[in-house]
Amino acid sequence: MEKGNVIAIDGPSASGKSTVARKVAAALDWLYVDSGAVYRAVAWRVIQNEIDPSDQDAVATHAREIQANFFVESGAVLFEMAGERPGEALRREAVNRAVSPVAANPVVREIVTDWLRGMRELGNLVMEGRDIGSVVFPEAAFKFYLDASPEERARRRHAETQEGLSVDAVGASLQLRDQIDSRRMTAPLTVAKDADIVDSTGMTIDDVVAVILERVRLARET
Numbered sequence: 001m002e003k004g005n006v007i008a009i010d011g012p013s014a015s016g017k018s019t020v021a022r023k024v025a026a027a028l029d030w031l032y033v034d035s036g037a038v039y040r041a042v043a044w045r046v047i048q049n050e051i052d053p054s055d056q057d058a059v060a061t062h063a064r065e066i067q068a069n070f071f072v073e074s075g076a077v078l079f080e081m082a083g084e085r086p087g088e089a090l091r092r093e094a095v096n097r098a099v100s101p102v103a104a105n106p107v108v109r110e111i112v113t114d115w116l117r118g119m120r121e122l123g124n125l126v127m128e129g130r131d132i133g134s135v136v137f138p139e140a141a142f143k144f145y146l147d148a149s150p151e152e153r154a155r156r157r158h159a160e161t162q163e164g165l166s167v168d169a170v171g172a173s174l175q176l177r178d179q180i181d182s183r184r185m186t187a188p189l190t191v192a193k194d195a196d197i198v199d200s201t202g203m204t205i206d207d208v209v210a211v212i213l214e215r216v217r218l219a220r221e222t
């Protein structure tokens with residue numbers, strides 16, 4: 001298959017997108033892209049520069065100056081921002097708190113959307129996010145919307161975090177981000193009209209991966 005095909009996997013926090021998208025990409029030998037990591041990296045730069053994440057003008061000015069470099073490594077599209085690879089810093093609670101206001105900034109969205117579209121030059125993509133099927137690649141061949149109950153999502157994220165927060169505190173942090181992500185004016189979290197919805201509550205990761213791969217296989221055969 002030529003490069004530049006896209007499988008979009010959208011959904012709220014901790015719906016299982018990352019693990020599922022990684023496995024789908026590995027099974028197809030396509031490149032995995034975590035678009036949330038790119039927004040997190042912009043938020044991380046904003047915090048490092050002591051800019052208030054909700055100061056729209058200051059964030060926009062800073063975002064325009066960021067030099068980002070994207071490359072392929074171990075089956076994924078990774079990046080350096082301002083010459084640095086952010087690594088584990090992206091998952092810190094300070095970044096969790098800053099990322100939704102930063103990602104609601106229309107200038108940040110325009111810049112990151114351009115970066116994400118440019119990644120098609122690197123190969124076939126399995127890209128996870130909030131607006132991949134609706135805004136970034138509305139023409140994507142495959143669009144999935146992954147969901148799970150709020151309780152299940154809080155449990156899953158709690159099992160991954162290492163900052164000693166309770167399940168309730170993790171659930172509250174997720175809920176706050178979901179609200180900002182769903183209510184923002186630019187590219188809110190929505191189900192693209194032609195997306196397949198998969199509710200992963202009670203499903204294993206491998207069940208979800210199998211559902212997606214089966215749909216892709218069927219579509220390729222017809």
Ligand code: CDP
Pocket residue numbers: 012013014015035036037039040099100101103104128129130131132177178181
């Ligand atoms: O890993 P988790 O699902 O918690 O979040 P993420 O995918 O790392 O995304 C972090 C934040 O980036 C989200 O809460 C959104 O505010 C923003 N985001 C976005 O606005 N659009 C995307 N395509 C991806 C992420």
